[in-house]
Amino acid sequence: MPRSQPTPTFITEIPLQVNPVEEQVLLVRLEAGRQLYNACLGEALKRVRLMRQSKAHARARKMPPGKERTRAFNVVNQEFHYSEYALHAYATRIRHSWIGEHIDSNTAQTLATRAFKASQRLLFGRAKRVRFKGKNQMDSLEGKTNKQGIRWAKGSFVWGDLKLSPLLKSNDPVILHGLNSRIKYVRLVRRKYNGKNRFYAQLVNEGKPLQKPSNSIGTDTIGLDLGPSTIAIVGSQEARLSLFAAELGDKTRQVRRLQRQIDRQRRANNPQNYNPNGTIKPGKKQWHKSQRQRRTETRLANIHRRLAAHRKSLHGRMANDILRQGHTIKTEKLSYRAFQKCFGKSVGLRAPGSFVSRLKQKAENAGGRLEEFPTRTTALSQTCHCGRREKKSLSQRVHQCRCGVVAQRDLYSAFLARFVEGEEQLLSIKQAQKVWSEGAERLLGSAWQQALINSQLNGRVPSSFGKLSELERVAPNVLVEATESPNVVPRVGGESGKGCEC
Numbered sequence: 001m002p003r004s005q006p007t008p009t010f011i012t013e014i015p016l017q018v019n020p021v022e023e024q025v026l027l028v029r030l031e032a033g034r035q036l037y038n039a040c041l042g043e044a045l046k047r048v049r050l051m052r053q054s055k056a057h058a059r060a061r062k063m064p065p066g067k068e069r070t071r072a073f074n075v076v077n078q079e080f081h082y083s084e085y086a087l088h089a090y091a092t093r094i095r096h097s098w099i100g101e102h103i104d105s106n107t108a109q110t111l112a113t114r115a116f117k118a119s120q121r122l123l124f125g126r127a128k129r130v131r132f133k134g135k136n137q138m139d140s141l142e143g144k145t146n147k148q149g150i151r152w153a154k155g156s157f158v159w160g161d162l163k164l165s166p167l168l169k170s171n172d173p174v175i176l177h178g179l180n181s182r183i184k185y186v187r188l189v190r191r192k193y194n195g196k197n198r199f200y201a202q203l204v205n206e207g208k209p210l211q212k213p214s215n216s217i218g219t220d221t222i223g224l225d226l227g228p229s230t231i232a233i234v235g236s237q238e239a240r241l242s243l244f245a246a247e248l249g250d251k252t253r254q255v256r257r258l259q260r261q262i263d264r265q266r267r268a269n270n271p272q273n274y275n276p277n278g279t280i281k282p283g284k285k286q287w288h289k290s291q292r293q294r295r296t297e298t299r300l301a302n303i304h305r306r307l308a309a310h311r312k313s314l315h316g317r318m319a320n321d322i323l324r325q326g327h328t329i330k331t332e333k334l335s336y337r338a339f340q341k342c343f344g345k346s347v348g349l350r351a352p353g354s355f356v357s358r359l360k361q362k363a364e365n366a367g368g369r370l371e372e373f374p375t376r377t378t379a380l381s382q383t384c385h386c387g388r389r390e391k392k393s394l395s396q397r398v399h400q401c402r403c404g405v406v407a408q409r410d411l412y413s414a415f416l417a418r419f420v421e422g423e424e425q426l427l428s429i430k431q432a433q434k435v436w437s438e439g440a441e442r443l444l445g446s447a448w449q450q451a452l453i454n455s456q457l458n459g460r461v462p463s464s465f466g467k468l469s470e471l472e473r474v475a476p477n478v479l480v481e482a483t484e485s486p487n488v489v490p491r492v493g494g495e496s497g498k499g500c501e502c
């Protein structure tokens with residue numbers, strides 16, 4: 001049975017104090033866990049292979065979807081002992097070896113479950129291949145309950161004869177909240193920093209994470225428009241247009257340089273694995289790594305880790321900013337995959353998808369919600385609140401309708417998103433018209449102007465913001481007296497208007 005998690009869950013991470021002797025014990029256990037995992041994965045894949053070769057499986061596949069088909073598959077699964085439960089039994093057998101001295105039965109079961117789920121991804125076509133864990137690549141092990149095996153007891157991380165104290169600087173309210181909440185189970189996590197191991201306990205808690213009092217929550221309804229590198233936020237009193245996690249872009253050059261360096265080093269260390277034309281030879285190969293290459297890889301891993309941490313904090317801050325305005329958020333559901341196809345690196349780096357799910361989680365924790373509606377039906381970027389619909393190319397940064405409505409495109413989409421309502425998730429044009437005439441026009445205009453001035457001061461005006469001259473030309477009536485002289489020539493950034501309709 002899969003571990004069901006019907007109750008809300010949050011994770012509290014606690015760094016652990018580990019001396020060299022304890023570190024050795026943990027490393028041996030991680031290694032034992034790795035071998036157990038690989039054994040379970042190998043066995044699961046073997047069973048999948050045999051099952052797929054069987055006639056019964058082929059017959060089941062040809063059946064029309066429905067209960068009959070499910071039943072047929074269940075029979076095949078049973079015949080080939082392909083189930084989470086059967087794999088648990090297999091893990092138990094493996095534990096009758098040296099592995100059993102290092103891995104308790106609960107931890108073994110969670111490892112078997114992990115392997116089973118990985119094999120399922122392959123079986124259901126959700127993954128092209130699954131990976132066995134290489135040496136030193138097992139970075140986490142988890143218990144099943146907080147009663148046996150890996151657990152948290154009396155203020156310490158406990159696993160068998162190992163008892164580790166938390167490494168706490170002060171009474172961190174976030175950690176205290178986790179310690180005071182019910183613990184479902186505990187996970188041990190190892191991270192490598194500069195070639196050194198750090199260990200953490202992750203308490204998988206029941207309930208909701210602590211809402212820090214400084215993050216007060218607003219009650220407004222917020223429209224959100226998320227582009228590959230921009231974000232527009234529109235409420236009833238406040239509107240903003242800014243770059244989305246722009247700070248992350250500065251590191252890309254360094255990352256690419258290190259990646260090229262590693263590639264050169266790999267080639268220099270393994271000339272036997274390459275064809276004269278520079279392509280990699282097919283088949284099984286041995287790869288040698290020089291000390292130098294290892295050092296470069298560590299440097300790259302460190303940058304990736306810092307980037308991930310930076311992204312997380314930027315996302316968190318942005319989400320809190322939005323929630324301060326309002327906890328009901330409406331936005332168009334973006335196809336991040338299509339997004340990625342068009343904008344590639346920018347999207348992977350800024351991870352708008354994970355931002356939206358984080359924002360959703362935070363909004364729900366605060367008693368609000370995030371509604372996503374399909375682009376196809378609403379088509380906000382092509383709609384005007386006078387009722388006209390006009391297809392725009394992506395390079396058109398300004399919404400300028402024959403009815404006289406003018407606004408920056410992303411801000412305008414965010415504005416309209418606020419009025420998508422009801423079961424059918426349709427745009428309430430009446431509402432939008434009313435609010436527009438009551439001051440939204442001015443609100444969006446000044447947000448646009450502010451975004452342009454701010455980005456000019458930062459020396460980087462993304463092309464999606466449009467230009468100040470454009471703003472002055474099309475909407476002189478919304479211009480606010482600027483305190484900073486805006487007559488600096490905008491330096492347009494590298495993001496040119498691609499002709500892609502995402």
Ligand SMILES: [Zn+2]
Binds near residue numbers: 385387401404405
């Ligand atoms: Zn119009």
